[in-house]
Amino acid sequence: MTMQKPLAGIMTFADPREEMYESMDWLKDFLRDSHNGLINQLKKKADLIDGKVNYSIKESKENVKRLIKDGMESLILHVSAWTFPSMPLLAANMAKFSGIPSILYGSGGLSGLTATKGALEEVGIKVKVIWGNLKKITDFLNAASVQSKLRGMTLGLFGGLSMGIITGTIDLAQWQKKFGIIIEHIGQVEIIREAEKVSQDSVQSFINWMNDNFKELIYDGKYVTDETLEKQVRCYLATKNLIKRYDLDFAALKCQPELSDHYVNQCLTPTFLNDPFDAEGLKNCMVCSCETDANGALTMQILKILSGGKPTLFMDILLESIRKKLVVCGNCGGSSTWWANRSDDPVINLKSVTYGPHIHGKAGGGAIHYISAPAEKVTWARIARIDGKHVMYIIPSTIPELTEKQINKILNLAPQLKAWPLTFIKVECDLKELIQEYPSQHVHLVEGDYTSDLVETCELLGIEPRIRGP
Structure with a gap:
């Protein structure tokens, strides 16, 4: 009996302004660690495709295309600090056009998370916002896997x-x-x-x-x-x-x-x-x-x-x-x-x-x-x-x-x-x-x-x- 896990993509979104990392030299390490930490916490429950930390619209577009091509059944939009909401919005929209649902997860400050939620709602993309509750993420990944496999x-x-x-x-x-x-x-x-x-x-x-x-x-x-x-x-x-x-x-x-x-x-x-x-x-x-x-x-x-x-x-x-x-x-x-x-x-x-x-x-x-x-x-x-x-x-x-x-x-x-x-x-x-x-x-x-x-x-x-x- 082969036990199957859901297949999910995970993308973390960052502030595209380079000067932010000059004044806060710890920020890139924080984004990388929060991204990798989330992967490590979820990998026992799901097979994950790494969509990386994204610092631009171009990177967001390239990575979500790769995740779609690799067969992800759902997409985790991870926002742990401020980001331009247009970046996760683009990823969620491209996933939606491929019939792939997204979930919005926050693990740090709330401004980028709430701004992204508002942007998604503006264009009619309904997502759940999860903050700090990994069980709710795995429930969603399992459900999305059912929808995809059916x-x-x-x-x-x-x-x-x-x-x-x-x-x-x-x-x-x-x-x-x-x-x-x-x-x-x-x-x-x-x-x-x-x-x-x-x-x-x-x-x-x-x-x-x-x-x-x-x-x-x-x-x-x-x-x-x-x-x-x-x-x-x-x-x-x-x-x-x-x-x-x-x-x-x-x-x-x-x-x-x-x-x-x-x-x-x-x-x-x-x-x-x-x-x-x-x-x-x-x-x-x-x-x-x-x-x-x-x-x-x-x-x-x-x-x-x-x-x-x-x-x-x-x-x-x-x-x-x-x-x-x-x-x-x-x-x-x-x-x-x-x-x-x-x-x-x-x-x-x-x-x-x-x-x-x-x-x-x-x-x-x-x-x-x-x-x-x-x-x-x-x-x-x-x-x-x-x-x-x-x-x-x-x-x-x-x-x-x-x-x-x-x-x-x-x-x-x-x-x-x-x-x-x-x-x-x-x-x-x-x-x-x-x-x-x-x-x-x-x-x-x-x-x-x-x-x-x-x-x-x-x-x-x-x-x-x-x-x-x-």
Whole structure:
């Protein structure tokens, strides 16, 4: 799993009058040190392109052109002393024409900072002014990286509307205009056709790997047979091939009811696409939502980018305990197994994962079962479209550690809970109010607290953030 950081340019702006440095011979050292100091403080959180200390319009123009050419996703306008506001204004304007947002950061006197802010506003460039708070800078850099990376991405939709779940549907033109994302519709028949081409050696090698690493593979002779498992593996490998062929960046898969009733359920596909590993070795996670939930896939893709590539989780809200502020979530057959123990080593994760009979789907096939490991911090998020406008629910949460008695009590509430992957989420908000207003049955998680990053991301993407937390 390759962890990716945002790519940002940083330019410091100085007073172009040479006589200033004759009367204040310490000033150039101060500007250089403040510039290098900011780079050193940020380099653990971002990959930085050095735009240098700029002493003229000419230098500003040359350096911002170089930063744009080198692929910066955002631009830090650093003002630590007086400068001519026309210099950072030029840089910000050139970045804006290339679709690159800027942030204005001050680390010294305020006159140059405030004068620059006013100049930017005069020409309609909206920027945040940050003074001394590096966390806010990194939030912005992460958000700008999301915006930049989404532009030009392709979402592959395998199949159409699933089971009438309209909350996963989107306006293709709106997505292209707002996010820069292209939609590729692919018929599910392509999965079947491609599955038939997968070599028997590849299929058997994958099944052997599952046998060697899963806690248990349970065959019941009805839902799970040698034939249905082989079909499921073929479909996963086929979908991997199709993703490569169509050059997809993330995906959403219908499955129900056509494939689950007339071919085989697709539970292994979202399971292993979202994992950082499979039988072929370590890999980058490929976001794939179930039930062609495009809004869910976009939420997961944003969480993946913000976290540097971590596996994301796709589940349904199943049960709740208002008193304990606990939500029981599960997926009807497949979710990233990484969450079982949150290790990039499949041996460690899969020893807690069972593959066994599904409880629905006429064509048969297995489901995976595990219980997500406790986590001190997770971020629950969901993009929705309410009356044509995008909102994002952002819910900082935890995965608590439950006793074996508590877990068994939950598992005995419904038979499917023993067949599906499960996650127990504890929220800090009013759970009753959250359930009343939450706009979907689908839940999306990433490990860690990305609340402030998501708020910045929503601001850049034109999404209304709705934080539900303490």
